[in-house]
Amino acid sequence: MNKVLINDTTLRDGEQAAGVVFTLEEKVAIAKFLDTIGVPELEVGIPAMGEEEMRAICAISNLGLKANLLAWNRAVISDIKASVACGMERVHIAIPVSGIQIAAKFHGQWRVSLQRLKDCISFAVDQGLWVAVGGEDSSRADENFLLDVALYAQEWGASRFRFCDTVGVLDPFTTYGKVKLLVSALTIPVEVHTHNDFGMATANALAGIKAGASSVNTTVIGLGERAGNAALEEVVMAIKRIYGVDMGIDTPRLLELSQLVAAASGANVPPWKAIVGENTFAHESGIHAHGVLQNPDTYEPFAPEEVGWERRLVVGKHSGRHSVSNLLEQHGIFLNPEETQSVLDAVRQQSIKKKRSLTTEELLNLVKEQRYSHAAR
Numbered sequence: 001m002n003k004v005l006i007n008d009t010t011l012r013d014g015e016q017a018a019g020v021v022f023t024l025e026e027k028v029a030i031a032k033f034l035d036t037i038g039v040p041e042l043e044v045g046i047p048a049m050g051e052e053e054m055r056a057i058c059a060i061s062n063l064g065l066k067a068n069l070l071a072w073n074r075a076v077i078s079d080i081k082a083s084v085a086c087g088m089e090r091v092h093i094a095i096p097v098s099g100i101q102i103a104a105k106f107h108g109q110w111r112v113s114l115q116r117l118k119d120c121i122s123f124a125v126d127q128g129l130w131v132a133v134g135g136e137d138s139s140r141a142d143e144n145f146l147l148d149v150a151l152y153a154q155e156w157g158a159s160r161f162r163f164c165d166t167v168g169v170l171d172p173f174t175t176y177g178k179v180k181l182l183v184s185a186l187t188i189p190v191e192v193h194t195h196n197d198f199g200m201a202t203a204n205a206l207a208g209i210k211a212g213a214s215s216v217n218t219t220v221i222g223l224g225e226r227a228g229n230a231a232l233e234e235v236v237m238a239i240k241r242i243y244g245v246d247m248g249i250d251t252p253r254l255l256e257l258s259q260l261v262a263a264a265s266g267a268n269v270p271p272w273k274a275i276v277g278e279n280t281f282a283h284e285s286g287i288h289a290h291g292v293l294q295n296p297d298t299y300e301p302f303a304p305e306e307v308g309w310e311r312r313l314v315v316g317k318h319s320g321r322h323s324v325s326n327l328l329e330q331h332g333i334f335l336n337p338e339e340t341q342s343v344l345d346a347v348r349q350q351s352i353k354k355k356r357s358l359t360t361e362e363l364l365n366l367v368k369e370q371r372y373s374h375a376a377r
């Protein structure tokens with residue numbers, strides 16, 4: 001697998017999620033955390049949004065982080081001036097490339113849009129900036145036009161081209177083909193930016209990387225426009241565990257990072273969310289719990305500690321004898337097989353009644369009640 005760099009856009013596309021607002025302090029804390037765990041590049045925001053956003057970007061720029069920082073810009077000179085005013089040495093310039101987008105934003109005048117891109121790249125390069133260009137809606141663009149825009153961007157001085165599946169309409173197979181075309185034609189690196197509208201953001205990001213993209217956009221917990229972006233924790237762990245490539249990210253801190261971003265965004269992370277959801281290392285089903293007690297590899301793709309979790313055995317409707325006795329033994333309670341079965345029956349009944357699993361305290365109370373009812377008989 002080719003070497004790949006993460007360009008995390010939690011602070012830009014992540015914050016674009018409807019209803020999400022990070023304070024300056026939250027932006028700084030997220031940037032610092034991402035930098036500390038080894039994320040090498042951060043897209044920190046959009047200076048053209050105005051004073052407040054510029055203050056936050058300046059504050060991040062003044063932190064002296066190891067990560068390279070980028071600001072997002074339209075192909076508008078004043079946007080780039082605002083980025084320079086924030087101390088940015090790297091700018092990302094976006095240009096629509098699909099017919100739909102060019103019609104809506106440039107009245108279909110693609111020559112005008114290309115001229116704008118050329119002027120903006122030249123302006124930024126003259127300012128001594130490192131320039132990346134994003135093809136907005138690349139996935140729905142005519143492939144030849146997309147290629148032309150990317151080649152022009154390269155010729156005019158861009159140092160990277162971003163392939164955007166802006167509305168998340170690709171699958172991994174089509175992503176692979178489209179990204180491969182760009183990678184084969186360009187000498188500058190290609191970045192992939194994917195959205196999760198059909199639940200394929202991470203899979204598509206990986207397909208783009210397989211096709212030769214050497215940079216990938218992520219956001220923590222997959223936060224972002226509509227259904228969000230490829231999640232940082234998913235991309236990092238998939239590359240580490242499926243492809244065996246360690247990207248140098250301190251993965252045991254991914255959980256803490258996800259909690260920081262979830263709190264700042266007011267988002268509820270679903271328990272089943274890959275890597276950082278609270279159920280990712282919780283086992284209730286009897287067969288799973290029994291397997292995990294023998295060898296955790298039976299039902300876990302990797303050790304929970306690798307991403308900051310601890311394994312949990314939970315008792316509830318789907319439990320079996322082994323997990324019940326294991327949990328009770330941890331509290332010094334050793335039951336015979338008949339007693340265990342009767343506690344298990346009670347656990348099932350209670351769980352069905354309460355429509356949830358039971359807490360340890362509730363399990364211990366059940367045992368007490370069971371013992372009491374046995375003694376009374």
Ligand SMILES: CC(=O)SCCNC(=O)CCNC(=O)[C@H](O)C(C)(C)COP(=O)(O)OP(=O)(O)OC[C@H]1O[C@@H](n2cnc3c(N)ncnc32)[C@H](O)[C@@H]1OP(=O)(O)O
Pocket residue numbers: 013016046048049050073074075076094095096104105106136166225
């Ligand atoms: C796919 C993406 O995620 S792209 C990033 C999207 N992010 C955001 O929009 C969040 C931040 N945006 C903002 O704060 C505002 O939209 C601003 C400051 C950028 C612009 O605000 P406004 O001037 O009020 O314009 P508004 O947002 O209503 O419309 C967008 C304008 O940008 C133009 N535009 C959109 N994309 C581009 C582009 N890549 N290059 C040049 N112009 C563009 C539109 O055509 C429209 O221009 P018009 O005002 O001449 O008609």
Ligand SMILES: O=C(O)CCC(=O)C(=O)O
Pocket residue numbers: 013092093094095133134135136137162164165166167193195
């Ligand atoms: O950088 C760009 O060109 C647009 C990025 C983006 O957020 C998108 O296309 O979804």
